[in-house]
Amino acid sequence: xxxxxxxxxxxxxxxxxxxxxxxxxxxxxxxxxxxxxxxxxxxxxxxxxxxxxxxxxxxxxxxxxxxxxxxxxxxxxxxxxxxxx
Numbered sequence: 001x002x003x004x005x006x007x008x009x010x011x012x013x014x015x016x017x018x019x020x021x022x023x024x025x026x027x028x029x030x031x032x033x034x035x036x037x038x039x040x041x042x043x044x045x046x047x048x049x050x051x052x053x054x055x056x057x058x059x060x061x062x063x064x065x066x067x068x069x070x071x072x073x074x075x076x077x078x079x080x081x082x083x084x085x
Contacts (some may be wrong), residue, residue, distance in 0.1 A: 004047060015055040017064045025057045026050050043075055 031049045033042055050056055053074055055064045065077075
């Protein structure tokens with residue numbers, strides 16, 4: 001997967017969890033991140049696997065996430081979130 005445009009990311013953010021077809025969402029439990037890749041490639045690989053980083057499934061649950069406008073990356077936020085589980 002190549003670079004995703006800002007407009008495509010905006011579209012992904014706008015997915016409504018109440019109306020999304022859950023069968024079209026990837027299950028985050030199936031995502032395998034290769035930690036040996038450089039950071040940018042890890043992110044690209046994550047995007048390739050998850051499809052929409054803002055709306056996905058975890059089992060039968062639909063998950064929607066959003067972030068404040070900061071310098072923290074999606075990877076930073078996901079790492080922090082996973083450490084709190």
